[in-house]
Amino acid sequence: MLELLHTGSEHPDLWWVLVPSLLSFLAGLGIATVSDRIRETLRPRASAPDE
Numbered sequence: 301m302l303e304l305l306h307t308g309s310e311h312p313d314l315w316w317v318l319v320p321s322l323l324s325f326l327a328g329l330g331i332a333t334v335s336d337r338i339r340e341t342l343r344p345r346a347s348a349p350d351e
Contacts, residue, residue, distance in 0.1 A: 311317075
């Protein structure tokens with residue numbers, strides 16, 4: 301029963317899994333932020349017409 305609850309937190313190579321996954325997540329956030337800015341620069345939102 302205890303083997304089913306094993307999370308792997310004592311695994312010796314856990315850092316080799318956690319660090320790259322965290323860096324990949326942060327890189328994805330950075331790329332998403334930059335791509336939104338580039339897209340907004342290339343295609344600005346339509347402004348309301350002046351009356």
